[in-house]
Amino acid sequence: MNNLYNELIQSGEYELAEIIFNKLKEDNDD
Numbered sequence: 001m002n003n004l005y006n007e008l009i010q011s012g013e014y015e016l017a018e019i020i021f022n023k024l025k026e027d028n029d030d
Helices: 001-008 016-027
Strands: none
Touching: 001 016
16 A cells, blocks of 8 residues: 555655545554
8 A cells, every 4th residue: 555655646646645645544543
């Protein structure tokens, strides 16, 4: 999943990467 995040950042999809990052944080809070 981290690779997807890095690919999004490298391709300039910062907003989408941030959404995914926040979703991952929420999932890890449990």
